[in-house]
Structures are given as C-alpha cells and as structure tokens.
Amino acid sequence: MAIFNFEQPSVFDSSGELGDITGFFMIDEEGVLQSVDVSAKFVNGKPARIEAKYVMRTPREWDRFMRFMERYANANGLQFVKK
DSSP states (O other): OEEEEEESOOGGGSHHHHOOOOOEEEEETTEEEEEOOEEEEEETTEEEEEEEEEOOOSHHHHHHHHHHHHHHHHHTTOOOOOO
C-alpha cells in the first residue's frame, strides 16, 4: 500500500472549475492508476489534509506503480533514499 498525504491542499480552490473530486489519479504514458480511497480532514471549514491510499495486490501492480513513481521522481527532481 502506498499512502499519500497532502498538507494544506489547494485542490479545493479549483474544484468548482474542474468538477467533483472523485478519487486520486496518477497519470503517465502507460495510462492511469487510480484509487477512490481518499479522505479529507477539515479544520474550521477549510481543508487541512488529504490522504489517499493506493493498494497494490500483485507483483505486476507493484511494478507498474514503481514505474510511475520513478517517472514522477525524475520529472520533479526527487529521489528515493533507502533507510
């Protein structure tokens, strides 16, 4: 399982323009990885945090997710550090 946490998300700022938020989508040249396991925490009526969970059940799904993450990291100047 991969868990994504977004603090002080700005996604709600444009939700009226883009439509309803129906899930978490990771899009690349291979296609779309998606999850509907998304929750939001509000403080004083404003979004404070969004958590999205993406579950991989097979080695094939894990490999596909890792390809996406490698592309995302390369495109955004990120790196994986094993501890």
